[in-house]
């Protein structure tokens with residue numbers, strides 16, 4: 255038997271390369287590969303970096319689907335199914351709206367693949383593949399099989415999983431909808447083996463909220479300190495309440511932490527149910543504590559909630575410039591299917607497209623809902639201008655010298671590589687058509 259794993263991509267502009275920073279090692283496929291018994295032949299196509307061989311000899315295609323890649327996934331599936339090859343789809347988009355995905359493939363996996371992949375393979379061999387399999391949130395005590403990355407060019411960062419899910423319940427968040435507000439820490443012994451097995455010294459700890467279980471996080475920091483890695487991850491500003499924790503993070507190699515500030519307006523935070531941010535009254539003080547601990551911040555903001563107006567962009571930008579963040583994302587709100595936000599906007603009749611992720615006219619950067627206080631076009635434009643301004647030369651220089659004091663030489667040199675190209679990348683990403691121009695080079 256032979257299985258073909260395919261990482262679908264978002265889309266690209268005709269004649270242009272796929273966005274460079276979207277080329278991270280695809281950890282999901284290394285995990286799936288490790289779950290497949292050795293006697294079964296496998297191959298892996300990464301649609302972001304190479305062409306897919308639709309004529310390959312294979313018995314089964316496995317695709318992990320995200321909302322942005324759904325359109326492309328369904329098109330890839332159609333090509334293989336036309337040859338009579340079975341296609342199995344999983345991932346968070348499929349888990350959140352399985353009724354859509356099952357129209358485009360033979361089998362959907364709801365939840366994590368760990369507990370069900372063996373059953374799927376046995377059923378396939380018996381010619382008895384079922385339309386649905388339900389996995390639970392769980393880990394298999396295995397290491398991701400990173401041999402599938404060989405020969406493909408990715409960013410030089412190892413992705414290391416430390417936990418799945420989140421204990422909070424932000425209205426717009428697909429992760430917490432997938433895991434139903436539960437957090438599942440990965441066993442620390444497995445994380446350590448994973449770090450030993452990785453080839454890069456720089457790690458991104460894949461966890462939507464590293465401080466969702468503070469005891470687990472504190473134990474993890476103790477255990478990874480001897481490896482002398484450098485790492486970044488995602489957390490909440492509340493981590494700065496504990497200055498000892500920040501010191502331990504730095505000692506363990508933490509260089510950069512992604513913090514979802516989302517909005518500086520409490521009414522917006524309340525509407526998005528981001529109570530964890532409302533509870534943090536001393537925002538400026540906590541930012542300072544993180545910086546004083548020698549940790550850079552990747553700040554993310556979201557625009558388009560009902561209490562935003564045109565001045566909001568300026569105020570948010572001022573806040574980001576004042577703190578000289580290592581980097582920042584100024585996103586407009588996007589209703590992901592299966593989230594509370596999507597259901598609310600549907601009820602309020604504010605969704606613009608029928609399934610924006612499949613709509614031919616929808617492009618990356620478009621606003622898919624009707625904001626209360628401005629037009630969708632204005633929201634998209636102002637978010638774009640905020641990104642451009644944050645990436646402007648004088649802002650980058652200011653932030654760069656501030657980062658020099660906080661970061662290791664490795665992260666500081668990466669600062670320039672990342673930020674000097676940021677403005678260009680902001681423009682490149684706008685209007686990328688979803689699922690288009692992917693069966694052509696360059697990639």
Ligand code: SF4
Nearest residue numbers: 420422424427430462
């Ligand atoms: S804190 Fe972050 S990961 Fe957790 S629910 Fe909110 S947005 Fe999602």
